[in-house]
Amino acid sequence: MAGPDTLPERPASAGAAPAPVRRRLGRRQRQRLARLAGYLVFLLLLAGVAAAADWGRLADAFFRLDVARSMFPEAVTVALRNTICYTLLAFAFGLVLGLVLALMRLSSVPPYRWFATAYVELFRGLPALLVLFMVGYGVPLAFPDREIPGGVYGSVTVGLGLTAAAYMAETLRAGIQAVPKGQLEAARSLGMSHPRAMVSIVLPQAFRIVIPPLTNEIILLTKDTSLAYVLGVTASTIELTKYAGDALNTRVNPTPLVVAGLLYLVVTLPLSQLVRWLERRAARER
Amino acid sequence: MNRVPAIEIRGLRKSFGRLEVLRGIDLSVETGEVVCVIGPSGSGKSTLLRCVNLLEQPSGGTVHVSGVEVTDPDCDIDAVRRRIGMVFQQFNLFGHLTVRENLTIAQRRVLRRSRAEAARIATANLDRVGLADKADAYPAQLSGGQQQRVAIARALAMDPALMLFDEPTSALDPELVGEVLAVMRSLAADGMTMLVVTHEMSFAREVASRVVFMDGGTVVESGPPAELFGAPSQARTREFLHRVLEPTRVSEAEIGAHHSTGA
Numbered sequence: 001m002a003g004p005d006t007l008p009e010r011p012a013s014a015g016a017a018p019a020p021v022r023r024r025l026g027r028r029q030r031q032r033l034a035r036l037a038g039y040l041v042f043l044l045l046l047a048g049v050a051a052a053a054d055w056g057r058l059a060d061a062f063f064r065l066d067v068a069r070s071m072f073p074e075a076v077t078v079a080l081r082n083t084i085c086y087t088l089l090a091f092a093f094g095l096v097l098g099l100v101l102a103l104m105r106l107s108s109v110p111p112y113r114w115f116a117t118a119y120v121e122l123f124r125g126l127p128a129l130l131v132l133f134m135v136g137y138g139v140p141l142a143f144p145d146r147e148i149p150g151g152v153y154g155s156v157t158v159g160l161g162l163t164a165a166a167y168m169a170e171t172l173r174a175g176i177q178a179v180p181k182g183q184l185e186a187a188r189s190l191g192m193s194h195p196r197a198m199v200s201i202v203l204p205q206a207f208r209i210v211i212p213p214l215t216n217e218i219i220l221l222t223k224d225t226s227l228a229y230v231l232g233v234t235a236s237t238i239e240l241t242k243y244a245g246d247a248l249n250t251r252v253n254p255t256p257l258v259v260a261g262l263l264y265l266v267v268t269l270p271l272s273q274l275v276r277w278l279e280r281r282a283a284r285e286r
Numbered sequence: 287m288n289r290v291p292a293i294e295i296r297g298l299r300k301s302f303g304r305l306e307v308l309r310g311i312d313l314s315v316e317t318g319e320v321v322c323v324i325g326p327s328g329s330g331k332s333t334l335l336r337c338v339n340l341l342e343q344p345s346g347g348t349v350h351v352s353g354v355e356v357t358d359p360d361c362d363i364d365a366v367r368r369r370i371g372m373v374f375q376q377f378n379l380f381g382h383l384t385v386r387e388n389l390t391i392a393q394r395r396v397l398r399r400s401r402a403e404a405a406r407i408a409t410a411n412l413d414r415v416g417l418a419d420k421a422d423a424y425p426a427q428l429s430g431g432q433q434q435r436v437a438i439a440r441a442l443a444m445d446p447a448l449m450l451f452d453e454p455t456s457a458l459d460p461e462l463v464g465e466v467l468a469v470m471r472s473l474a475a476d477g478m479t480m481l482v483v484t485h486e487m488s489f490a491r492e493v494a495s496r497v498v499f500m501d502g503g504t505v506v507e508s509g510p511p512a513e514l515f516g517a518p519s520q521a522r523t524r525e526f527l528h529r530v531l532e533p534t535r536v537s538e539a540e541i542g543a544h545h546s547t548g549a
Contacts, residue, residue: 180376180378182374182376182378183378183380183381185341185374185378186372186374186378186379186380186437187380188341188364188367189339189341189367189370189372190367190368190392190396190440190441190444191364191365191367191368191392191396191397191444192364192392192395192396193364196395196396200391200395201380201391204382205380205381205382208382
């Protein structure tokens with residue numbers, strides 16, 4: 001590694017302050033040594049773990065191919081499909097409600113602002129699970145003659161969407177406020193009404209600004225759909241986590257959890273790559 | 287011919303909180319006139335301009351545009367603004383739209399012109415400012431001077447009866463100022479009614495039919511450029527012009543600095 005042309009020792013006159021430790025090694029050589037030691041420690045730890053692990057047992061527990069194979073195709077055609085459905089439905093619901101709340105929060109009518117602020121503070125402060133219980137059981141108990149349309153799909157959409165809306169309202173409000181005031185002034189001075197200027201000029205630019213945080217919100221929602229099991233999902237409405245949990249019980253083997261985990265990553269990893277790409281692109285444009 | 291002034295401002299006042307920015311302005315602009323407003327920063331020039339199309343709500347006084355009182359609370363301000371082109375210091379082009387879409391969106395959404403007609407008028411106006419080849423570019427791909435020319439074309443596409451310019455060259459690199467002034471000069475030559483807030487004294491001197499000097503929220507002096515620049519009657523005007531036109535001749539005594547003589 002250290003070539004023949006290693007850095008010559010620093011001349012003593014270069015350092016103004018007297019060095020307290022050995023002056024034999026140059027600064028670069030010391031850095032190189034420290035890095036080497038770092039690699040060494042890491043490799044030793046890795047070797048230690050590898051030697052201590054019972055590989056046969058691990059493979060038997062977490063990577064049983066027959067168990068994994070028995071999960072397909074339902075794991076994808078039913079469980080993953082439902083997970084994605086719940087995510088998209090809750091996201092769409094949350095986005096529409098979030099946009100309404102964001103516009104209310106920026107309204108010139110004070111009661112709208114109060115309501116939106118109260119809503120955001122309330123639903124940001126509550127656990128998603130509690131809201132889901134409320135939508136799934138609390139509301140049906142209180143109003144037995146009414147029901148949320150769409151069965152479990154409807155309940156998950158509303159239950160997760162209500163919480164997501166609170167977060168997205170804040171994101172969208174920040175996005176709208178990030179559009180320079182001059183854009184609205186230019187639109188108004190061309191004779192556009194305020195609503196028209198918002199729809200044609202401000203909101204398109206606001207959405208562009210908030211695409212990365214909104215994509216993050218989809219990732220969070222994807223994972224939150226695992227809470228849907230509390231609504232008592234059936235074979236056709238089951239999502240990934242519940243599906244894996246059931247398989248864990250019937251096969252008495254944790255491999256299904258690994259499979260489910262990998263399937264979540266199939267969805268979330270490309271999304272987080274997308275966020276990174278969008279953020280890089282946004283940084284270039286600014 | 288229309289005898290009503292294009293803009294008539296009477297006793298205009300504007301306060302931001304306790305700060306009084308305009309203290310009773312009287313000013314009228316006749317159709318076909320080019321009026322340049324000059325004055326130090328904070329003198330209220332831009333606020334005056336923004337009160338004409340009600341981007342700022344005046345605190346008192348009246349503003350009439352082509353005989354319509356815009357300060358009347360029941361005035362349809364969107365309809366009045368359609369007839370007033372406005373050009374901003376910061377261009378304010380719509381960043382998510384191409385140059386052509388910047389010119390067509392208000393034509394389509396406000397004037398309800400057909401897509402083909404809006405596109406035709408957009409092309410004609412881009413040609414007028416020398417940017418017909420940039421129709422498909424996005425604003426961020428253009429230089430500041432080009433962006434400001436697009437902003438002028440965008441305002442012109444609405445067939446305005448008059449144009450307001452709010453320091454249109456102040457945000458530009460010095461080498462890009464000329465192209466924007468050239469467009470404005472040709473507009474003036476075509477008989478456009480223009481109210482221009484500017485720091486470009488040579489433009490005011492050559493193009494303006496009248497120059498208005500503002501300071502401290504009032505009109506100090508106004509008149510034809512030859513008169514105002516050649517023989518200003520007010521001491522405040524003389525001092526301002528001296529400092530703007532001959533910045534290297536401002537003496538230390540004038541600004542209250544004392545030359546250190548080593549004592």
